[in-house]
Amino acid sequence: QKEVEQDPGPLSVPEGAIVSLNCTYSNSAFQYFMWYRQYSRKGPELLMYTYSSGNKEDGRFTAQVDKSSKYISLFIRDSQPSDSATYLCAMRSNAGNMLTFGGGTRLMVKP
Amino acid sequence: GAVVSQHPSWVICKSGTSVKIECRSLDFQATTMFWYRQFPKQSLMLMATSNEGSKATYEQGVEKDKFLINHASLTLSTLTVTSAHPEDSSFYICSARDLTGAVSGANVLTFGAGSRLTVL
Numbered sequence: 001q002k003e004v005e006q007d008p009g010p011l012s013v014p015e016g017a018i019v020s021l022n023c024t025y026s027n028s029a030f031q032y033f034m035w036y037r038q039y040s041r042k043g044p045e046l047l048m049y050t051y052s053s054g055n056k057e058d059g060r061f062t063a064q065v066d067k068s069s070k071y072i073s074l075f076i077r078d079s080q081p082s083d084s085a086t087y088l089c090a091m092r093s094n095a096g097n098m099l100t101f102g103g104g105t106r107l108m109v110k111p
Numbered sequence: 112g113a114v115v116s117q118h119p120s121w122v123i124c125k126s127g128t129s130v131k132i133e134c135r136s137l138d139f140q141a142t143t144m145f146w147y148r149q150f151p152k153q154s155l156m157l158m159a160t161s162n163e164g165s166k167a168t169y170e171q172g173v174e175k176d177k178f179l180i181n182h183a184s185l186t187l188s189t190l191t192v193t194s195a196h197p198e199d200s201s202f203y204i205c206s207a208r209d210l211t212g213a214v215s216g217a218n219v220l221t222f223g224a225g226s227r228l229t230v231l
Contacts, residue, residue, distance in 0.1 A: 008152075034220070043117070043204050043222040044155070088154060090220075098145065099220055103154040 003027050006089055006102030015111050019076040023089035023102045026070065030091040030100070033065050035074045038086045038104070047087075048074060079109045113139050113209045117223030124195055125231055131191045132226045134205030140185035141207035145220070146178075149202040158203075161188040195230040202227050 006023045013019055021035075032051055036044035048063040050056045050072075056063045062075040072091075076083055089102040114137040124130050134144055142163045147155040159180055160168040167180035177199075179191040188207075192199050204225040 036222070041202070041225070041227065043115075043206075043225040045222065046219055049219055098157060098160065101154050106152075 001026065002103075003100050004089065004091065004102040007105055008103055010106040010108055012108045012110060013079055015079060015081060015109055017079050017109070019079050019083070019107060019109075021074040021076075021087050021089075021105050021107070023072050023091075024070055025072075025091060025100075027091075027093070027100070028067075028070065029093035029095070031094050032092050033063070033072050034090045034099070035061075035063055036088040036090060038088060040085075044088055076107075079107075081109050081111050083107060084109050113137075113207075113219070113221040115205065115207050115221045115223040117205055117226055119226055120224060121227045121229075123229045123231065126196050127194055129191055129193045130195055130228060131189055132203055132205075132228075134188045134190070134207070134223055136186045136207045136209075136221075139207075139209040141188075141209070142185060144182060144188040144205055144207045146180065146188075146190050147204045147206065149204060149225075151202075155204060158190075163188075192228065195228070197230045200228055200230045 004025045035048045037047050038044040050063050053065045053067045060077045064073045086104040086106045088104045090099040092099050116135045118133045144161040146158045158173045161180045161182040163182045169175045182188040206220045206222040208220050
């Protein structure tokens, strides 16, 4: 079993839809949770960063962390075709220096 | 925010030659940089952790003599793919973290744009 599980998709939604992307993990030591967006043939770019449990909102993006369930989510409101990309969740512990990535979910937003 | 620059973004080489990829942190110092490899439609695989002034730490299964890493300064790490073969063709991505948090959050990992290597 992988440390971080993420549905690879592809997830196809119409423009304007609310998108829910999720990851589950098994290591209870993880404290830092991130979501990266990666366009084709580009490096990942950080979208959201959360420490420990709770919600964080930034524009159309909301990140949620439920440490009791070892489950994190990224919500995208009013999705746009430009949101079409692969979304990677990543996490690490307090002591660790390295990120553990999910496999990525490919999102397609159709106009 | 913090910026990591990677060069070249795209390189084609003949089998048996060596290729060097540079990773620079432009507005912060990075004592540690990370090198990843990504195959099409797959997630990032950590290859090695590059440490300024000391030897790199390689992940299991990564040949250190094949993938030479040098971290000579606080803003530059290089990955050299030696005697490249077609199976080394991949997307190589570096990343670094601004530990001071002066430019971005202290625990945020910033990625370069990646370097696509094609070995003929």
